[in-house]
Amino acid sequence: MSTQILEREKSEVASSRTREPRRDEGTNCPDPASKSLAGCMGYPQSAAVIEIKDLRVVYRGKGTGQPDRTAVNGLSLSVQPGEVFGFLGPNGAGKTTTMNVLLGFVNATSGEARLFGTDVREPIARQRIGYLPELTYYYRFLSAEELLRFYARIFRIPRPETERRIDEVLKLVELEHARRRLIRTYSKGMQQRVGLAQALINNPDLLIFDEPTSGLDPVGRMKVREIIQRLKNEGKTVFFSSHELGEVETVCDRVAILHQGELKVEGRIADLVRQHQLNLEQIFLKVIGYV
Numbered sequence: 001m002s003t004q005i006l007e008r009e010k011s012e013v014a015s016s017r018t019r020e021p022r023r024d025e026g027t028n029c030p031d032p033a034s035k036s037l038a039g040c041m042g043y044p045q046s047a048a049v050i051e052i053k054d055l056r057v058v059y060r061g062k063g064t065g066q067p068d069r070t071a072v073n074g075l076s077l078s079v080q081p082g083e084v085f086g087f088l089g090p091n092g093a094g095k096t097t098t099m100n101v102l103l104g105f106v107n108a109t110s111g112e113a114r115l116f117g118t119d120v121r122e123p124i125a126r127q128r129i130g131y132l133p134e135l136t137y138y139y140r141f142l143s144a145e146e147l148l149r150f151y152a153r154i155f156r157i158p159r160p161e162t163e164r165r166i167d168e169v170l171k172l173v174e175l176e177h178a179r180r181r182l183i184r185t186y187s188k189g190m191q192q193r194v195g196l197a198q199a200l201i202n203n204p205d206l207l208i209f210d211e212p213t214s215g216l217d218p219v220g221r222m223k224v225r226e227i228i229q230r231l232k233n234e235g236k237t238v239f240f241s242s243h244e245l246g247e248v249e250t251v252c253d254r255v256a257i258l259h260q261g262e263l264k265v266e267g268r269i270a271d272l273v274r275q276h277q278l279n280l281e282q283i284f285l286k287v288i289g290y291v
């Protein structure tokens with residue numbers, strides 16, 4: 001791939017993942033050099049992988065004639081190592097905004113957010129995460145393995161390690177058979193799984209997936225669920241948003257339900273079901289005021 005294409009792709013990757021970039025950062029690409037240094041530099045260690053305290057995000061109308069919009073209001077939650085955490089809420093609840101704060105794409109208006117004990121405003125906080133955006137756009141004239149090589153270069157993964165990682169992630173997302181086919185020939189489910197493979201290429205400890213199953217058929221959804229389960233078995237922490245409650249019920253250790261930017265319910269599904277004497281769907285509908 002020519003340097004020119006690589007540079008263009010890099011900027012497309014950055015822009016497709018960025019809504020309101022922080023002005024003080026050049027790039028969100030982790031620097032593997034500092035990753036390896038982190039451990040021996042006394043990188044702050046914390047029990048929680050994600051720690052959010054009293055987070056508030058207000059999008060300013062700023063002379064557009066639009067009013068200010070409070071997307072997240074007083075959100076506090078924590079996600080522990082190895083947990084699969086379902087971040088639920090109807091459209092507009094503030095799920096993507098919260099994830100964008102964790103990823104450093106949107107600034108908190110107030111409150112605190114930490115990844116592995118480090119404030120998300122520090123780029124180093126994002127060293128150990130993989131991210132699947134709500135809307136993905138991949139270069140359709142690349143094959144899966146070419147796309148993954150491209151991302152491996154962004155992460156500066158050495159070549160022999162790259163090929164090993166590509167084999168590993170393609171196996172995990174069940175795309176080995178299609179690794180040399182152009183992505184444009186993939187089904188929606190396969191495209192989503194390429195997205196998951198991309199998020200995993202740097203072997204992150206925390207995965208942030210924004211509605212990973214949206215728009216997929218039941219088989220596609222089941223496959224994504226299985227991938228999340230495999231990641232959990234590998235000891236990864238998974239924080240994903242969804243409004244599809246069936247899948248959440250089968251795969252999550254804990255859930256939080258967000259509505260109009262506020263945390264309404266949080267806990268283990270079995271405990272919530274016991275407390276409310278309702279199933280998860282009924283709890284969800286009650287929380288958002290439909291029943």
Ligand SMILES: Nc1ncnc2c1ncn2[C@@H]1O[C@H](COP(=O)(O)OP(=O)(O)O)[C@@H](O)[C@H]1O
Binds near residue numbers: 070071094095096
């Ligand atoms: N860039 C933005 N500018 C202004 N308002 C926004 C922006 N992004 C999201 N919002 C608003 O913030 C609220 C939360 O949106 P979002 O975080 O995308 O919710 P969800 O992901 O749960 O659907 C919504 O009211 C949405 O319209």
Ligand SMILES: [Mg+2]
Binds near residue numbers: 134
């Ligand atoms: Mg969203």
